[in-house]
Amino acid sequence: MAGNANMKPIISKMFCSSSKVVLVVRRRPHMVSGGGFVVTDCSQKVVFRVDGCGVLGKKEELILSEGDGEPLLLIRRKGGLVEALSINKQWKGYSFNYEGSRKSVFSLKEPKACFAKKQPIRISVDQREYSNSEDFEIKGHFPDRECSIVNSRGDIIAQVGVMKEVEKLMASKDLYYVAVTPGIDQAFVFGVIAILDYIFDGSTRC
Template identity: 30%
Template sequence: MDDEGQLLLTMRRKKWSFRKRWEAFRGDPVESDEPKFSLKKYLGFSNKTRAKVFVDGRRQIKQCDYRMEGSLCKASCTIFSASGDIIAQIKRKEAKSDIMLGNDVLSLVVEAGVDQAFLMGLLIMFNQIS
């Protein structure tokens, strides 16, 4: 929700999905609405969790729009564009003083021009499939 209480995203886990797939809708969707983006776990031979993101019904095309890899549990996650550029990174936040921060205090660095609601939706769904 935004600061006025308006619903920004609705996220749903796709039922009967072999590869843990989530779909996101802008606002409060009706049944006829198409998802604005979907995230699907990528099966690979790595100790990192990987996911592919498809925007605006492009999920039938094999080329994904974004790629994610890492683990929020280990406080390390990177989001790549289709061209391989890093658009966002999550790392454990480092204190500038002697204060000890918990393992769940993270820092999110986002490139300019990226929709922040979109990114937060991706991170929540990525955490669910990890």
């Protein structure tokens, strides 16, 4: 798994590690706190939480928080005429600053159903520090928990998979891992994972 240890943080350098990090995603049932999922480390400490529309009361809106509940990202799908005329559905991730105001951090373009086979899912970072050459793309199939986020050079920055011993015990994909490359912003990665969960009828949907 190739990476860029000098990559600038997208959400915060707090979430960038100098070594590879493997985190586990556990989906919450819809009836427990309205759905969503939690992300834990090897000691089972909760690192991130994602709340879906069952908690927020709004469709196509998600919140990524730290383990202690401090919000990091508000994620929304954009609508309107521009999207209606586009071949893509667009999602936006907004970070919260200390005053509570929001800033656009990244965009994800989800191809509409009739274009899904020809158009990959692409992510671009909405910051001056990044150029279009550092956009990202989803490779593989998220519903099977076999996919990766790659940069424009084809390097894998995060890999989604199912542990074989778990797969034998569980037919569902409610428990899976995400391996994040050194230097990569883990909060950004799980912001993208939250959108993929919603797109593919995951626990974040109502």
